[in-house]
Amino acid sequence: MTILLFGVTKDIIGTPTLSIPTANFTGNKTLKTVGDLRRFLTNGYPELAKLTSLAIAVNNNYAKDTEPINSYDEIALIPPVSGG
Amino acid sequence: MNPSRYLRQTSLIGFGAINQNKLLQAKVLVVGLGGLGVPIAQYLNAMGVGTIGIVENDVIALHNLQRQVLYAENEVGAPKLAVGLKKLQGQNTNTKFIPFNTYLNATNALEIIAQFDVVVDATDNFGTRYLINDACVILNKPFVYGALHGFEGQISVFNFKNGPTYRCLFPHPPKQDSIPDCNVNGILGVLPGIIGTLQALEVIKVITDIGEPLTGKLLLYDGLTQQTRSIQFKRQASSTKISQLKAAYETPDCVNDLDTITIEEFLRLKTPFDLWDVREPSEFKDFHLPNAINVPLGQLQNRLNELSTINYTYLVCQSGKRSATAYQKIKAHKPNAKVINVSGGINHYLHHYGNS
Numbered sequence: 001m002t003i004l005l006f007g008v009t010k011d012i013i014g015t016p017t018l019s020i021p022t023a024n025f026t027g028n029k030t031l032k033t034v035g036d037l038r039r040f041l042t043n044g045y046p047e048l049a050k051l052t053s054l055a056i057a058v059n060n061n062y063a064k065d066t067e068p069i070n071s072y073d074e075i076a077l078i079p080p081v082s083g084g
Numbered sequence: 085m086n087p088s089r090y091l092r093q094t095s096l097i098g099f100g101a102i103n104q105n106k107l108l109q110a111k112v113l114v115v116g117l118g119g120l121g122v123p124i125a126q127y128l129n130a131m132g133v134g135t136i137g138i139v140e141n142d143v144i145a146l147h148n149l150q151r152q153v154l155y156a157e158n159e160v161g162a163p164k165l166a167v168g169l170k171k172l173q174g175q176n177t178n179t180k181f182i183p184f185n186t187y188l189n190a191t192n193a194l195e196i197i198a199q200f201d202v203v204v205d206a207t208d209n210f211g212t213r214y215l216i217n218d219a220c221v222i223l224n225k226p227f228v229y230g231a232l233h234g235f236e237g238q239i240s241v242f243n244f245k246n247g248p249t250y251r252c253l254f255p256h257p258p259k260q261d262s263i264p265d266c267n268v269n270g271i272l273g274v275l276p277g278i279i280g281t282l283q284a285l286e287v288i289k290v291i292t293d294i295g296e297p298l299t300g301k302l303l304l305y306d307g308l309t310q311q312t313r314s315i316q317f318k319r320q321a322s323s324t325k326i327s328q329l330k331a332a333y334e335t336p337d338c339v340n341d342l343d344t345i346t347i348e349e350f351l352r353l354k355t356p357f358d359l360w361d362v363r364e365p366s367e368f369k370d371f372h373l374p375n376a377i378n379v380p381l382g383q384l385q386n387r388l389n390e391l392s393t394i395n396y397t398y399l400v401c402q403s404g405k406r407s408a409t410a411y412q413k414i415k416a417h418k419p420n421a422k423v424i425n426v427s428g429g430i431n432h433y434l435h436h437y438g439n440s
Contacts, residue, residue, distance in 0.1 A: 006233075008233060053257065055253055055315075061317070062317035076313070080231075081237075082233070084121075084207055084230070084276065
């Protein structure tokens, strides 16, 4: 699954895109929803957990945590930005 | 007015005299005359928007000049509003300007915004953004949003024809310090020019009803790759039930209730004191006041026990914004701490006392 990073998430993870497996080696799907993905990412990158406000889009549509995800989906992490 | 002034627009198929007249009738409020606000105001003014309100209370700093292209070197230290208005009025003498020499806050926001048809968010902090959002929802006004981070920008049109709002994307302000705020991180000079002009274009579309305004869509712009991406989102009932403003929005610009002295008063101090410079180490290394201790804002929480219980500790940063935030943080943890904010910061010092 490809994850596009915007704003401060790009700074935290240090790359503009991230590719992560959605299934484990036995083929069982481990990340089923946006909420699963959110937990997976905040475990792997504790700095992300500090972002109390982080929108996630699936295939260019704003998604709630209950939304299902698939390996072919394109995900975007969109934090609020502030500069002007 | 000379009818040929807007010939290039009135002769444009799909725009024409009808839409030019809509611009003339329109009242647009630009909140902030900084990196985003400058190109927004210049283009709306040039294109013939009849009434433009501007909310701004800052002074021009040397480090503004790389992106706020309305201002000149010999205007550093002067108020943005007065300098900007003079130039804008010269650019188009037909425009009616309504200046607000203040920051937008929970007390004045509704009264100011009620006078306009469209609001443009050209601010640099989350507190004012959420304030604009809530006031526009209450008053049923559309607002055109733009904001920057590094080489990226976001643009959208909120609360337009019952469309989604800023809170439908980001329901609550981020926890303080989780996201860089108040221009503490860098901005490539041309970026606000690009995002600001895109905002100006959206304002024109909202006023004239041409094309497809970015309502229900968040445009993400990446200057490094020249890629744009549009994210669709919907209005959320839970985020749009707003009947009154909150008592306060976390606006570092709007801090009134803090102990503050000017740099001039600070320099005349005769009593012993401590001086904490809350900027980043690189800024501190470039220049700092004598005897200052560098306590970057991010480290403040872990170093509160270093605060003197005997002397007053004065807080300074580049412009006075971060030191105001530092003041509030210290007071939040230690309400009796003996701290005082130095307003205007290093900018003010360098402007009045030079680099010597």
